[in-house]
Every structure is written in structure tokens, then in C-alpha cells.
Amino acid sequence: MIAREENLENTHASSSKIEYFLVGLFILAYTVVTSRYLLNAHDNFYTFHNLAEFENWYWQFLHGQPFATSLPKPSPHLYFGQLILLPFYALWTDVKTLLIGRSLWIALGAVPTYFISRSFFQTSIVRILTVACYCLNPIIIMTHFNQYFSAEPFVIPVFLLSLYAAIEKRTILLCVSLAFACLVREDMALTVIAMGFFVFFSNRQRRLGLIISLFALTYFVLSIKFIAPFMFNMNNYIPTGGYGYDYLGHDVTGIVVGAIKHPDRILGTIFNYGRLKYLGIIFISVGFLPFAALDIIAAGLPAILINVISKNPEQVDPYSMYVGPVIPFIVASAVVGLKRICSKTRNYSRMAMLLLLLVLSLDCLILLLTKIPENRLFAPHREASRLAVAAVPEKASITATPNFLPHLSQRRCLYDFIQNEKSEYYLIETNETHWITRWLKENGNYQNRIDEVMADERNELLFNKDGIYLLRNNSIETDCR
Numbered sequence: 001m002i003a004r005e006e007n008l009e010n011t012h013a014s015s016s017k018i019e020y021f022l023v024g025l026f027i028l029a030y031t032v033v034t035s036r037y038l039l040n041a042h043d044n045f046y047t048f049h050n051l052a053e054f055e056n057w058y059w060q061f062l063h064g065q066p067f068a069t070s071l072p073k074p075s076p077h078l079y080f081g082q083l084i085l086l087p088f089y090a091l092w093t094d095v096k097t098l099l100i101g102r103s104l105w106i107a108l109g110a111v112p113t114y115f116i117s118r119s120f121f122q123t124s125i126v127r128i129l130t131v132a133c134y135c136l137n138p139i140i141i142m143t144h145f146n147q148y149f150s151a152e153p154f155v156i157p158v159f160l161l162s163l164y165a166a167i168e169k170r171t172i173l174l175c176v177s178l179a180f181a182c183l184v185r186e187d188m189a190l191t192v193i194a195m196g197f198f199v200f201f202s203n204r205q206r207r208l209g210l211i212i213s214l215f216a217l218t219y220f221v222l223s224i225k226f227i228a229p230f231m232f233n234m235n236n237y238i239p240t241g242g243y244g245y246d247y248l249g250h251d252v253t254g255i256v257v258g259a260i261k262h263p264d265r266i267l268g269t270i271f272n273y274g275r276l277k278y279l280g281i282i283f284i285s286v287g288f289l290p291f292a293a294l295d296i297i298a299a300g301l302p303a304i305l306i307n308v309i310s311k312n313p314e315q316v317d318p319y320s321m322y323v324g325p326v327i328p329f330i331v332a333s334a335v336v337g338l339k340r341i342c343s344k345t346r347n348y349s350r351m352a353m354l355l356l357l358l359v360l361s362l363d364c365l366i367l368l369l370t371k372i373p374e375n376r377l378f379a380p381h382r383e384a385s386r387l388a389v390a391a392v393p394e395k396a397s398i399t400a401t402p403n404f405l406p407h408l409s410q411r412r413c414l415y416d417f418i419q420n421e422k423s424e425y426y427l428i429e430t431n432e433t434h435w436i437t438r439w440l441k442e443n444g445n446y447q448n449r450i451d452e453v454m455a456d457e458r459n460e461l462l463f464n465k466d467g468i469y470l471l472r473n474n475s476i477e478t479d480c481r
Helices: 002-043 051-062 078-092 095-107 110-120 124-135 139-143 152-168 173-182 190-201 207-230 252-261 265-269 273-284 294-298 301-308 327-342 349-367 382-389 435-442 446-454
Strands: 398-400 414-416 423-427 459-465 468-473
Touching: 002 095, 002 110, 002 124, 051 078, 051 095, 051 414, 078 095, 078 152, 078 173, 095 152, 110 124, 110 152, 110 327, 124 327, 124 349, 139 327, 139 349, 152 190, 152 327, 173 190, 173 207, 190 207, 190 294, 190 301, 252 265, 273 301, 294 301, 294 327, 327 349, 349 446, 382 423, 382 459, 382 468, 423 435, 423 446, 435 446, 446 468
Parallel strands: 398 414, 398 423
Antiparallel strands: 423 468, 459 468
């Protein structure tokens, strides 16, 4: 009898090791594939100014000016959580550290996904299929296939970890993960408030739930009333930037009052084709399983509402960065919903495997049908772009179009054209085959400033090839050491 128990323990330990190995393999594969895409995009000058803002912020931090950047603050938000990449950036001071780091960070969401599945299923193959569904989910993968380097995807593994901690009632892990979620971006505190209610009602941990919600509310209020206005020198700070919520109000109080007074406006915004399509694509990516776990969805309701009540079209693009905070609740509710559905059948493990295989097949089909952003591996003007960047002195001040900024971000004086700053050098992209040229023409403020620089006789043309222009203003000298 004792020998049989020992054999069972050895078998269980061996099974766990295999599962850990496979989870690690999925993480490695996800990181390698998405990093390769991002690095190729960067090498072909298809990354955007958001990446330069973050690297310039990190670079200035390491050179004695914490939280300083010559570029606009990274989409004025409180991004304290992203400092977790700073030690790695210090070891390898290169913008590619951020691209690889973000891929790995999102891939690590497979770990709490696995442990959530382990809380409900005893069969190894079901747990591994759950991890496979996470790594092949088209919504998660497509967060890498846009031009923005943003904070939203950073919260994916954090909220997944907090949901696992809530399910297993691990108080310390829950509190630490939720505190970190608040630091990723200040408006994540709204979702943490809802997580407090989830702990209060679903887990029946009344005191802990209240403490979590009150902490998150306090942090949110302090952030928008004191910390952010001080850091960004803004008297009327709105955590979402205000874009998309003007129909409700022009500051946080106005938006809340507008939502209370005019619920018809919110309902009219939510119930239209674009937003219903957005929700449909998100839920179909996990086979609509979350509808069997609406309590988990309720915990992520603020993250969902922040997007669907906004009139900013990017916030209701299921493949944009803004879907990041929604993903953890969709994934976790799918696992819990799968358990609840399958527990009503005789052989629930077999039914779970079947449903997960159907979800995987559906995800692969969506990936095949989804148009991946234009091929960035063979940009025809890549060499000309590299030559132009190399011609800019290391310590010179420069203003550049957004696609060049991530290649110039390790300097004190780096500007975007929208800032209207005078600098020694100007680097401009006008190649019609590049997406940024089309984007610039759609944004009049950018294009007008570029036209002014191109027409200024004081600017000497140093480089002109494949629609790329490098100019120098000989009347300006700056000390940007």
C-alpha cells in the first residue's frame, strides 16, 4: 500500500515536471516568434514614437534625470510599473531590450493561466491545451502587430496572476499583484476596485475586499488629483487623455456626472455595430466560454467599459493595444467557464479537451483570416534610412518623423515634429510606400510643421534618398551632452 502511494506521488511529480517543461516551451516559442517580428519591424523602421518615448525615458533615468524626457511624456500616464524593465535595460542599453522584454512579459501570462487551469482540472493535457489557447489567442498575438509600444499589454500577466491568487485565496500574492497593476497605469485602479468587489462577494472575504477597493480608489484619486498634475504640469488631468469621452464631460468629474445624467448616451454608444463587433471578436477567440463565468467578467467590467463607452475608434479595435487590460478576464473566465460547463457531463476531462481543441482550431482560423500588418521584413528604403540616421551626430539635437525616433532615442535632445521645437537636425520620411507618410498626411499639425521645415531656407539639405531627407539648421547650436 505504501509502495503504491509512493508510485502515485512519483508519477504526479513526473507529470508536473513535464507540464512545467511544456509551459516553458510555449513561453519560449511565443517570445521568439513575437520578438522576431518586432525586431524585424524595428530594423525596417516600422516602430513608432511611443517606443522612443519609453526608451528615452529609461535612458534619461539611467543618466541621472529620472522621469525626464525631451519627447512628450509617454501618453501622459503614470507608468511606474514599466520600471520593472529598467534593470534589464541597464544591462543591455538598447531599444531592442524593451521589445524582447515586452514579448517575454506577455508570454509569462501563460504561467498564471496554467495554474488557474490546474486549480480546476486534474488532467495534464487539459492544462497544457489551456496554455496553448493562451499563446495562440489571436487577440493576444495581435497586440504585438501594431506600431505602438504601450503600457496596456503589460497588465495581462499581472491581472491573470491576481485572478489566480483570488481563486486560490492567496492573500499576499493577490495584494502584491493588484498593487503592481495600479502602478502599470493609474486607470487600472478602476479595475482593481472591481477586483475588490469580486473578492468581497465571490470569495466572501469581506474585509480583504473592502481594503483592496479602498486602496485602489485612494490611489486613483491621489493619482489624478495630485501625482499626475504635478508630474505633467497639468491642472486638469484626465487619466484616459479625455479623447473619446468628450460627449460625457471634459474632466473626470464631468465624465462621471455626464454618465449618471445621460445613461442614454452611454447605451447609444455601446449598442452599435462597431462595439458589438469588438466584443464579439474578443469572446469568440475563447469560444464564448466566458459566458459561463460572468462573475469573472464582472471583475474586469471597468476595463471593458473604458473601451466600449469611448468614441475613440482605436479603443474598440480588438487587435489594438487597448484590449490588453480586458484579456486577463476573458482568459480566466474561459477557464472557469470551461470547468462549469464540463462538470455537468460524465467525462468532464474528455469534454474539456474537445472544447479546447475546438477553441484552438477557431483561434488558428482567425489568425489565418486576420490581415497581418504589411510585410515589414524587406523595407525597400531600409538602407537609406540607416545611412540617414548614422549621419546624425550622437549628441546633436534632432527633430524627426515618428518612424525614426526609436533609432535616435538615446540622446538628451530628441523631438517630435508636433512639439514645434527648434533643433540642429531634421530627419523626415516622405516615402509613399511607408505607412508613416500616409499617417502624417492624415494629421495636419505634423504635415504643416514638416512643410515649414522643408521650406525654410536656413535648413541645409545633407541627405536625400528614397524620399528620406536630412537637413541641418546651421544657425542653431545646442548642448545636448
